[in-house]
Amino acid sequence: MDWYQFRSRQSHEELRNLIAEAFIEDGLACPLEWAREAGRGGFACWDVCSMGGRRLGHVAWGGGSVAGWAHVTLTGQGCGMVGDWTAFDAYIRRQVSDLQFRRVDLAIDTLDGSVTYEGTEAAWEVGGFDPVRGPRPRRDRKGYPENGRTFEVGSRKDSDRFHRGYEKGLQMGFHPWGEGFEPRLWFRNEVEMKPANGPISLDVVAEREAFFAGAAPYLAQLVACSDGRRSPRDPLGDIAAEVSEAVRHLRRSAGPSLHVLLSVYGSPQALIDALTSGVTPSARLLEAGAAILDRADLARFGV
Numbered sequence: 001m002d003w004y005q006f007r008s009r010q011s012h013e014e015l016r017n018l019i020a021e022a023f024i025e026d027g028l029a030c031p032l033e034w035a036r037e038a039g040r041g042g043f044a045c046w047d048v049c050s051m052g053g054r055r056l057g058h059v060a061w062g063g064g065s066v067a068g069w070a071h072v073t074l075t076g077q078g079c080g081m082v083g084d085w086t087a088f089d090a091y092i093r094r095q096v097s098d099l100q101f102r103r104v105d106l107a108i109d110t111l112d113g114s115v116t117y118e119g120t121e122a123a124w125e126v127g128g129f130d131p132v133r134g135p136r137p138r139r140d141r142k143g144y145p146e147n148g149r150t151f152e153v154g155s156r157k158d159s160d161r162f163h164r165g166y167e168k169g170l171q172m173g174f175h176p177w178g179e180g181f182e183p184r185l186w187f188r189n190e191v192e193m194k195p196a197n198g199p200i201s202l203d204v205v206a207e208r209e210a211f212f213a214g215a216a217p218y219l220a221q222l223v224a225c226s227d228g229r230r231s232p233r234d235p236l237g238d239i240a241a242e243v244s245e246a247v248r249h250l251r252r253s254a255g256p257s258l259h260v261l262l263s264v265y266g267s268p269q270a271l272i273d274a275l276t277s278g279v280t281p282s283a284r285l286l287e288a289g290a291a292i293l294d295r296a297d298l299a300r301f302g303v
Contacts, residue, residue, distance in 0.1 A: 001085050001205065002190060003105035004074040008096045012061035012070045016047055019059070019072060022091050026083050030292055032056070042066055049078070054239065054289025056081060071102060089205035101200035104193045106212040108222050109168065113185035115222065117149045120165035120189065128218030129153045129163065147171065161215045162192040173245065189222060191215045240298060242288040
């Protein structure tokens with residue numbers, strides 16, 4: 001699961017509480033935070049959901065063009081914090097009687113280099129993305145080999161299903177699974193589902209493997225080769241990876257200078273005070289969720 005969006009005519013307060021309750025049921029120990037932002041996309045208001053600065057999604061509501069609907073969205077970061085998607089989705093569906101999915105992204109990550117950009121394009125060439133009826137869907141290529149390429153199939157605007165295959169590790173620049181994994185080997189195949197020509201089935205999350213496989217013959221092959229399990233990594237590992245990358249960058253760019261300045265200031269705390277006084281905290285690290293972690297978490301992930 002990499003995107004989870006539905007709409008309902010329940011009040012935005014009820015939906016906010018529901019999301020918080022669903023995360024608690026799932027075992028999330030950290031409290032959620034909410035902040036009001038100006039509306040967009042036809043909505044008057046956005047209530048943004050975050051955890052320690054890490055933005056997980058939003059509840060959008062109000063506005064003359066939305067006909068009383070409120071939208072709930074969990075982004076990729078929000079989806080990554082869910083431990084048991086089958087139970088999480090079932091809990092929400094029990095509480096929202098008029099739920100309609102507006103977007104659901106399903107993905108398979110391959111970490112051993114067995115699935116590649118070239119292989120995905122070759123699959124398109126031989127009909128691996130052809131529908132049962134109709135012409136072969138269009139393809140598009142984006143990105144560069146040095147920082148990650150993306151192979152797209154279909155029309156994101158006009159179709160129910162849109163495929164992205166991309167070099168996830170190269171795009172991120174590091175690997176959240178830690179040592180022993182090569183970023184260049186990490187490839188993600190993702191299907192974005194929208195109700196362009198009909199409603200999204202309410203069973204799409206509970207039966208996500210079947211829906212992913214049904215999106216294209218090539219994707220069915222990937223499911224057949226998969227062990228069928230979600231990666232066992234701790235979602236906090238993603239945050240720790242961001243912190244680790246920030247530390248590595250700081251060491252490379254400023255380590256030698258800090259080494260000398262430490263002797264000048266006499267203590268680490270005096271140097272830190274001089275460097276951080278009046279400085280705005282890093283928005284990138286805060287949004288990644290770095291404020292959630294402590295030294296024990298960093299030690300657990302080898303940072």
